[in-house]
Amino acid sequence: MRTAVVIGTGLIGTSAALALTARGVTVHLVDHDPAVVHTAAARGAGTEEAPEGPVDLAIVAVPPAYVAGTLAEAMRGGVARGYLDVASVKGGPKRELEAMGLDLTSYIGTHPMSGKERSGPLAATADLFEGRPWVLTPARDTDTEVLNLALELVALCRAVPVVMDADAHDRAVALVSHTPQLVSSMVAARLADADETAVRLCGQGIRDVTRIAASDPRMWVEILSANPGPVADVLAGVASDLEETVQALRSLQSADEDKRRDGASGVEDVLRRGNAGRARVPGKHGGGPTAYETVAVLISDQPGELARIFADAGRAGVNVEDVRIEHATGQQAGLVQLMVVPAAAPALATALRERGWALRE
Numbered sequence: 250m251r252t253a254v255v256i257g258t259g260l261i262g263t264s265a266a267l268a269l270t271a272r273g274v275t276v277h278l279v280d281h282d283p284a285v286v287h288t289a290a291a292r293g294a295g296t297e298e299a300p301e302g303p304v305d306l307a308i309v310a311v312p313p314a315y316v317a318g319t320l321a322e323a324m325r326g327g328v329a330r331g332y333l334d335v336a337s338v339k340g341g342p343k344r345e346l347e348a349m350g351l352d353l354t355s356y357i358g359t360h361p362m363s364g365k366e367r368s369g370p371l372a373a374t375a376d377l378f379e380g381r382p383w384v385l386t387p388a389r390d391t392d393t394e395v396l397n398l399a400l401e402l403v404a405l406c407r408a409v410p411v412v413m414d415a416d417a418h419d420r421a422v423a424l425v426s427h428t429p430q431l432v433s434s435m436v437a438a439r440l441a442d443a444d445e446t447a448v449r450l451c452g453q454g455i456r457d458v459t460r461i462a463a464s465d466p467r468m469w470v471e472i473l474s475a476n477p478g479p480v481a482d483v484l485a486g487v488a489s490d491l492e493e494t495v496q497a498l499r500s501l502q503s504a505d506e507d508k509r510r511d512g513a514s515g516v517e518d519v520l521r522r523g524n525a526g527r528a529r530v531p532g533k534h535g536g537g538p539t540a541y542e543t544v545a546v547l548i549s550d551q552p553g554e555l556a557r558i559f560a561d562a563g564r565a566g567v568n569v570e571d572v573r574i575e576h577a578t579g580q581q582a583g584l585v586q587l588m589v590v591p592a593a594a595p596a597l598a599t600a601l602r603e604r605g606w607a608l609r610e
């Protein structure tokens with residue numbers, strides 16, 4: 250692939266554009282908001298200039314409701330040899346396009362399983378898709394050349410291609426993405442009017458559970474509107490667990506010992522099923538879940554502290570696999586948890602101590 254057009258230069262479009270540009274592809278940027286294209290171009294994602302002729306691939310990264318219309322316009326204009334979208338739902342846009350009577354041999358629906366709770370080109374990064382699944386939903390009449398262009402995009406973004414049927418994809422993401430978004434929002438919603446004395450106690454647990462509750466509601470209303478049935482089905486299962494857990498907790502309040510025993514076993518059951526589900530969440534690069542060891546380092550809340558700690562880990566020859574930051578409420582300090590393969594943890598701890606960092610056991 251030598252040339253591409255990205256239509257919709259928000260978080261996903263700009264991230265793909267940054268990755269392609271970094272690998273030598275000439276990327277033309279389009280968005281209906283000129284300020285957004287300008288920001289994406291200023292970040293080095295590509296050029297605002299229109300291409301001179303058809304490009305190899307057009308990547309449509311607009312909200313789901315605008316996908317079919319935007320693709321149709323691009324196809325009628327002969328913008329590219331191949332066309333794809335990256336929307337979080339696949340069945341609806343596909344049916345809309347079919348209803349428009351377009352020749353869909355040059356189109357493939359795709360979905361990178363990676364994102365953020367933030368929108369727009371400023372949140373974009375070239376490595377957003379690295380090691381993450383990127384779903385491709387080819388139809389029976391999709392051109393092989395177009396499938397190959399999509400595979401090339403996935404490879405250039407260092408993602409992992411997964412081929413699926415569009416409706417099977419929508420049922421799968423109802424389980425692993427759309428329902429979790431709603432549950433996260435519902436837990437976070439409890440905090441909206443909560444007493445400040447309670448909110449001040451927020452620790453890492455609630456931060457983990459509510460990160461995606463900061464997502465853009467308008468985008469999510471669109472995603473959920475395009476996948477309501479499968480999401481309602483999964484959420485009904487969550488609702489039944491909720492109801493049983495409420496009953497179990499009420500039993501735990503009882504004076505009757507048998508009832509308390511039943512209550513405890515009900516609560517334990519949901520927690521154990523949670524353990525079993527969590528153990529199935531794949532690790533980095535789609536492999537099995539990896540057990541990393543954590544090296545916890547205290548840092549002061551000053552510019553450059555994180556960069557310094559990563560540089561010191563790099564100097565010690567240690568690859569930091571994942572990182573978490575816990576901010577101490579009301580203090581100018583935090584705890585950085587560096588996750589590394591178990592064999593590297595002792596060497597990292599020693600190197601960081603030697604460089605003056607305070608470690609927490």
Ligand SMILES: NC(=O)c1ccc[n+]([C@@H]2O[C@H](COP(=O)([O-])OP(=O)(O)OC[C@H]3O[C@@H](n4cnc5c(N)ncnc54)[C@H](O)[C@@H]3O)[C@@H](O)[C@H]2O)c1
Nearest residue numbers: 257259260261280281310311312313336337364365368369
């Ligand atoms: N955010 C995520 O985590 C995530 C992950 C994977 C896929 N997606 C999908 O990617 C797509 C883009 O999401 P995002 O998070 O980048 O959103 P975003 O809000 O960051 O970007 C969307 C961009 O599309 C532009 N736009 C809207 N209508 C347009 C039109 N008709 N023509 C041209 N530009 C138009 C907007 O101005 C905006 O810049 C959505 O379909 C979403 O479902 C999102």
Ligand SMILES: O=C(O)C(=O)C[C@]1(C(=O)O)C=C[C@@H](O)C=C1
Nearest residue numbers: 337361362363364365366426461
């Ligand atoms: O990590 C996040 O912030 C996301 O919400 C990303 C996430 C997801 O659920 O995994 C959200 C929606 C997209 O369609 C794909 C990825």
